[in-house]
Amino acid sequence: MKLIIDQVKKQFGEKTVLKNINFTFEKGKIYGLLGRNGAGKTTLFNCLNSDMEINEGEFYLEQEGNKKKLKPEDIGYVLSVPTVPEFLTGREFLTFFLEINQAKIEHPKTIDEYFEFMKIKQEDRDRLLKDYSHGMKNKMQMLVNIIAKPNILLLDEPLTSLDVVVAEEMKQMLREIKKDHIIIFSTHIMELALSLCDEIVILSQGELTEIDRNQLNDVEMKNKIIAALKEEESYA
Amino acid sequence: MLSTFLLSFRLKNTYKVNTIIYSLKQIPLIKRILPDALYQSKALKIIGNIISAILEIGSIFIGKLLYLWLMVYSISTLYTNSATTKGSFLTIFLALSIIGSYLNTYMFNPSKDKYYAMFLMRMDAKKYTLSNYTYSLLKIIVGFMPFTILFGSLSGISLIICLLLPFLVASLKIIVAAIALKEYEKKKIILNESRPMKFMWGITAILLVIGYGLPFLGLTINELTFSILMIIIISLGILAIIYVKKFDQYREIYQQVLGSTSITMTANTQAIIVDSVQKQIDLSTNITSSKKGFAYFNDLFIKRHRKILIQSAKKIAAISLFLIIGILVITQLNGELKQKINQLLMMSLPYFVFIMYMINRGQAVTQAMFMNCDHSMLTYSFYKEPKAIVQLFKERIKSIALINLLPAIVIGLGLPLILYATGGTENNYEYLILFLSIISMSLFFSVHHLILYYLLQPYNVNSETKSSTYTIASTLTYFACYYLLRLQIPILTFGIITIIFAIVYCLLSLMIAYQLAPKTFKIRT
Known part of the structure; x- marks a missing residue:
């Protein structure tokens, strides 16, 4: 399975944020998307998630040789600020989600099994999401996004504000599920990208470029990334 | 003080002009015509400034004209069977002015311009508040004056009272401000205009019944009693000015009025609205539903x-x-x-x-x-x-x-x-x-x-x-x-x-x- 970005261009008025991007992401890998503030990472995610229209080009999903246009249901989007319906309890949110998506979910588990998988304690399951901590809301958001097994998971800095335990749990969970998904992980934290991601992709000046690890150690890789972000070095 | 005011006025005006340009850009057809470098365009800034000036003048006069005409004068003419227009006008005006004194304070309104000036730009809170508060009171006096004269005269009220009515409104507001500041000194809790205390709604209901109900029963305030009351209120207002001027903890009160989260984050009226809407969620989890799906x-x-x-x-x-x-x-x-x-x-x-x-x-x-x-x-x-x-x-x-x-x-x-x-x-x-x-x-x-x-x-x-x-x-x-x-x-x-x-x-x-x-x-x- 491949996500193909084909000649995608996105403009805001006269400013071009994404310049005719051509790139292919593959299943089974976690891609670390790095870029400076304002480089267009969230714009790229918003375009992939159909929240923004692109000016030119197309997103495709290729499965077993069949290429089709990317649909919203192919995407799971986890934001850094967790977005959950605060007027529902954790259990109600899952109940609703499972009912709506029952046709799409193969081998559904029980609600409590999902809670167990996400390490959400028994006593928290029937509390309003409004009263959940940031980390717990984030877990719920992640859970809902992976239950339906979307082909592509977009993660916009999801671990930045989590405590170390929850962040480690989430990293482990991402490693476990990556074999079935294309995971694109946007972050500012280089160490996180290097420790979690299989590939590093840089969004700079509206273009996506993969940084080849090529047997570099972490320090060398880090320097290479910084140089690429500063555009001091040619890495083509 | 004057320089603080001019600086804050320029800040507010820049914000208003940019908001006007932004709003223009949101209209589908206009959006296509206007270029991106819009905020740099001098000509457009001038147009924005003109619109902003018109809106400012509008805010001084038009609201007060509509208020006096629709809510006071035209209603007071309906009681001709039971009371005089003059009596009804004065009764309604007094009741509504008291309501306005605590529901429309300016000073305790958590508006974003206050946050930008006092917290983001770190302007002197006392100078900022007092200069802008004075300006808002002057707007009340200037804005009301032509219409209290017009509608007051039409109702048969003597000119001297008509001239003093705007001062009565301003005085009531200053008295409430002084009381609220005094309360803050004692209890460290400040009045927040966007979240009026519960008892205020009760008082408002009573005052509405008094203002609009008593003339119906033929009970209105007479000109002499009104004049005496007005003189007392204006005198108290003058005393209140001294206290408001002396008060020294404006930064502290605005920290409370604007809310601690909004100060550190995006503090603006919108954040407060969002917060207040979110507070409306019923916390009881024993509410259930037997329906399915959506x-x-x-x-x-x-x-x-x-x-x-x-x-x-x-x-x-x-x-x-x-x-x-x-x-x-x-x-x-x-x-x-x-x-x-x-x-x-x-x-x-x-x-x-x-x-x-x-x-x-x-x-x-x-x-x-x-x-x-x-x-x-x-x-x-x-x-x-x-x-x-x-x-x-x-x-x-x-x-x-x-x-x-x-x-x-x-x-x-x-x-x-x-x-x-x-x-x-x-x-x-x-x-x-x-x-x-x-x-x-x-x-x-x-x-x-x-x-x-x-x-x-x-x-x-x-x-x-x-x-x-x-x-x-x-x-x-x-x-x-x-x-x-x-x-x-x-x-x-x-x-x-x-x-x-x-x-x-x-x-x-x-x-x-x-x-x-x-x-x-x-x-x-």
């Missing part, structure tokens, strides 16, 4: 928001019932009034369009829907699927229509009853038309608000309204309803037109919404 989701939303949705509709229904019973009792006691109300009702159905618009909970419901629900849910792809959007839309339209139906039924049954009790009508169909047209109006506004929300979804990720088209559509709705206040059309004619219009509008707009909502219903970027 019906389950919507049912829980409505039940967990019953405070702002169902209970407020019940309150409106109860107030309407109370007023209807009141009118029925009064008309039975006063034969002349009975006839007048009958004549009024026969021709005043257009008036109820405005009333039904005002009491409709549609806008509050859609605001809560976005802030407490769609804001988060629209990030999930399953929620954005066309089928899902239409399914939820159907559930919501049923709920909104039902919520609004309760007060509509009370009014719809009450009006034919009043018509019957005041002498009735020769054409019995008019009772039915009266009932059906009120129900149609309620349905129309329920559908209208939800359609506007789905087709023009106005909020961005920060829950700020970012659609000029939505603002224009809402404003046009308001003015259309307001315009109808002036029309006098017989029940049968207007009622039938209303019913047909509502049915056609609802059917057409539902068809359009089913087609377009899947494309338009998304978070603004």
Whole structure:
């Protein structure tokens, strides 16, 4: 399975944020998307998630040789600020989600099994999401996004504000599920990208470029990334 | 002090001009014409400044003209049977000015300009507050003066009192400000204009009854008593100025007024609105639903928001019932009034369009829907699927229509009853038309608000309204309803037109919404 970005261009008025991007992401890998503030990472995610229209080009999903246009249901989007319906309890949110998506979910588990998988304690399951901590809301958001097994998971800095335990749990969970998904992980934290991601992709000046690890150690890789972000070095 | 004021005025003006340019850019057709480098354009800045100046002058005069004309003068002329216009004018004016003194303080209004100036720009809080407060009081005095003279003279009030009325309003505000500051010194709790204390609503209700009710019974304040009261209030106002000027903890009070979270984050009025809407979620988890899918989701939303949705509709229904019973009792006691109300009702159905618009909970419901629900849910792809959007839309339209139906039924049954009790009508169909047209109006506004929300979804990720088209559509709705206040059309004619219009509008707009909502219903970027 491949996500193909084909000649995608996105403009805001006269400013071009994404310049005719051509790139292919593959299943089974976690891609670390790095870029400076304002480089267009969230714009790229918003375009992939159909929240923004692109000016030119197309997103495709290729499965077993069949290429089709990317649909919203192919995407799971986890934001850094967790977005959950605060007027529902954790259990109600899952109940609703499972009912709506029952046709799409193969081998559904029980609600409590999902809670167990996400390490959400028994006593928290029937509390309003409004009263959940940031980390717990984030877990719920992640859970809902992976239950339906979307082909592509977009993660916009999801671990930045989590405590170390929850962040480690989430990293482990991402490693476990990556074999079935294309995971694109946007972050500012280089160490996180290097420790979690299989590939590093840089969004700079509206273009996506993969940084080849090529047997570099972490320090060398880090320097290479910084140089690429500063555009001091040619890495083509 | 003057330099602080000029600096803050420039800051506010820059913000206003940029907001005007931004709003212009949100209008679909204009958006294409205007270039991106708009905020640098000197010519456009000048236009923006002119619009800003017009708006500033408008805010000084137009609001006060409408207020004095519609809420004080024109109502005081209605009591000619029981009281003099002069007495009614003074009674209403005094009652409303007292209400305004604590509900419209300027000083304790958590507006974003205060946050930008005092916290972001670190301007001297005391100098900023006092200079801007003085300016706001001057605006009150200058803005009110021509109209207190005009409407006061028309009511037969002596010129000297007319001249002093604006000072009375300003003095009442300063007295309340001084009391609130004194309370802060004692208890470290400050009045917040966006969250009035509960007892204030009680006082407001009492003052409204005094202001508008007593003249009806022939009880009004006479000019001499009013003058004495006014002199006392203005004198107290002068004393209060000294205290307000001496007070030294303005930065501390604004830290509280603007809220600790909003100060560290995005502090603005919007954050406070979002916060207050989020606080409306009913925390009890024993609320359940036996429905499935989107019906389950919507049912829980409505039940967990019953405070702002169902209970407020019940309150409106109860107030309407109370007023209807009141009118029925009064008309039975006063034969002349009975006839007048009958004549009024026969021709005043257009008036109820405005009333039904005002009491409709549609806008509050859609605001809560976005802030407490769609804001988060629209990030999930399953929620954005066309089928899902239409399914939820159907559930919501049923709920909104039902919520609004309760007060509509009370009014719809009450009006034919009043018509019957005041002498009735020769054409019995008019009772039915009266009932059906009120129900149609309620349905129309329920559908209208939800359609506007789905087709023009106005909020961005920060829950700020970012659609000029939505603002224009809402404003046009308001003015259309307001315009109808002036029309006098017989029940049968207007009622039938209303019913047909509502049915056609609802059917057409539902068809359009089913087609377009899947494309338009998304978070603004």
